[in-house]
Amino acid sequence: MYTVVILDDEIPALEMLESLVSRHESFRITATFTSPAEALEQLPGLLPDLIFMDVEMPQMNGLDLARRIREVSEHSHIVFTTGHTHYAVRAFDVQAMDFLVKPITPKAVNRVYERLARQQSYQRKPERPAADTIVPVTAPTVTGFGRLEVRDAAGELIQFPTRKAEELFAYLLCHPNREADKWMLADLLWPDMDGERALRSLHTAIYRVKRVMESAGLPMRIMKTSEGYTLHTEAFVYDILQYEQAGPLLMGEHPELEQLDRLFGLYKGPLLHGKPYVWKISLEEKHRLVYEKIGLRLISHAVSSGAYEAAEERFYACLLADPLNEEFYRLLLALFPDMEQRQRIQQLYTRLLEDHS
Incomplete structure (x- = not known):
């Protein structure tokens, strides 16, 4: 609901x-x-x-x-x-x-x-389940494609106490299982503050992020190292992490289509959409290109198999995620060689324009 x-x-x-x-x-x-x-x-x-x-x-x-x-x-x-x-x-x-x-x-x-x-990355739950109804316990979720969202096992949105804490969490999410130098983080988040004050602010922000993670029940840990901090994802998976690990899958000549389709469905829009983080620009482009490659493979396979409706729906999803990407549109057009399919694409593009008008 x-x-x-x-x-x-x-x-x-x-x-x-x-x-x-x-x-x-x-x-x-x-x-x-x-x-x-x-x-x-x-x-x-x-x-x-x-x-x-x-x-x-x-x-x-x-x-x-x-x-x-x-x-x-x-x-x-x-x-x-x-x-x-x-x-x-x-x-x-x-x-x-x-x-x-x-x-x-x-x-x-x-x-x-x-x-x-x-x-949305969570399932609806009934407003008032019957007393004898067993409500299944789901897992907490984190999404970074589209809007950054952290939700607990009940699907409730978890708020960050400050914008700096939210940005720190976002940075660690985008650089999982890697040490982030504390001085680099301090300068990134508080560029106008002197070194020691910025470092103290970083310590406070780390504490706040940990509290958010605890309240959401996220099974991840932020560990202090000699030079900074590392977000250990443990067995927890989220969309950005799965895209970080998608390289080997895309390198294969015959990847599992089911895995590609699952990755394709994770992309809900640009990385950390709406957040003015300068450091995310290159990562946003990197993940968009991964999404583009996955989409092209799925559409190409669907077209070669004659599954034109599946190709159209994936094509439409690509345009919804990045409607102004003319290069992406040109590449997708190349997958439909005959005039009939070009007409079908034009119909889809018209549908996209109608949805945004």
Whole structure:
């Protein structure tokens, strides 16, 4: 079940959307607002999975409001609603998940659900299981492709106490089982602070990260070394780690398609999407290229086997993950040599544009 907040200064529009969303079995509305200021004040306590928000409001423009929402509820997905399509491009500048044009239909609401479900790495759990129902205990999860998320065994999102602690954890996730020099980390995270103060700040951040890991039940350890710290992943696996270990699989001439398909499904978007970490740039490109290679292999195999529907769905998933990658699109076109298949690709590309309009 996904929690939802709705914000619209026009009460009839708000009530209409509230009615549509409440009918969907996978959405639970936790609050509605007509005032952007009130919404900003309440969001830190709500932390919804999804926010439906009008673009044009008299008190504050929805695009500006979205940037402020990122500061107080950064893991919430934003869906803009408006009667004007010219806001679409700017909406995606603030990492909106979707853009719905009024009047909104049940089909559009369901599309939002399907997109959200694809991005989430955890399974829904019933709100109130029966007393005699045994609820299976799942494992905690960490995802780094798309939004950085840490969830406990119950699927609850774990928050970091500070941005620096979150960035430190993200860096260690991206460099698993390798020593990270303490002076390098201190300079990376606190470049304007003198050495000893930065080192003390690093020690505090390490403590905070350990507390987050403990609260989530993550079976990983941060070990202090003579020169720094190492994140030992133990037997725990997560998406970034699996991509780090994908090299041998991709080098083989006949890799296991099931393994490739599993890796393909792990990629939910760019590495640590939305995080302004300079150090992640080269890693983001590295993992994107791995995803591209996996996608090309799967699509090529599907085409050669005549499984065109499977090829189309994987192609569409690739475009959703990186819709502006013209080179990727050109390479994928080369896999479909005849005119009929080129027409099918054009139809898919049109579908992509419609989903972002």
